[in-house]
Amino acid sequence: MNNTATFENSLISLSYLGKMLLVDYKKRAIIDLKAAKKSIQEREKFTKNAPTLIIADFSKIEYVTTEARSFFAGPSNKTTMATAIIISSKIQEVMGKIYIKFNKPKTPVKLFTRISDAQEWLQTFIKS
Template identity: 40%
Template sequence: MKRDYAAQEIEFPQAKLQWSAEEEGVLELYFEKKLKMSLEQAQEYYESLCKMAEAQEKNIFIYIDVSNIGGISAEARKYFAKAVNPRSRACALLVGSGISRILGNFLVGFNKPPIPTRLFTDKEKALQWLVEWQQKTS
């Protein structure tokens, strides 16, 4: 499928990627409730966010809402742990209770992301943390 990476938003069958309306330069990724993410989906989402940042010549400060996710395959977790783009700067993960918190702790604790990554339960605090990283790296 041909995508317009210069757009403000890209919709996938089970996810949405968009530039934040609240904070300049932050990409937001949302998943449908109970999504069980495959390696192929992980690759598609990551490739798209990299291309969106490239199209607007911006670094990648990504907010990912995993609060509703139903799971992520081991292959997808490994992919995210190793996926790094020269534009990648920081990642904030919004977790809820239950599986998303376990998943978030696993991603951050065991997979050791290549960029600063932190878990949040509040979107506003997550976005503020990303803005602080923007200021540190600009």
């Protein structure tokens, strides 16, 4: 695994933080179903479909549609082992809690305000 690799398009940038993949969503993005599918497709191509621990930085996102939340939670997300979502506002926290409670993601998901805390939590999923 090349941990210095990066990828960027108009929606996301991808890079590795150790063994974790940082998915950084662009400022003021609105994630609809098409954007959700594209981000998963780019992520799987970037990781070569390897099982992946994800840090998804949603702190700059404006909104995620209902269809996109369902897609992210569903079985289409085959290679994700666990996801730490970075948030920066009370509104994002509420949206994140709704996502976890009602969309019931197929893999562990937790909300964080700091990347370092997210990394610490994801570390527990790495087999020694």
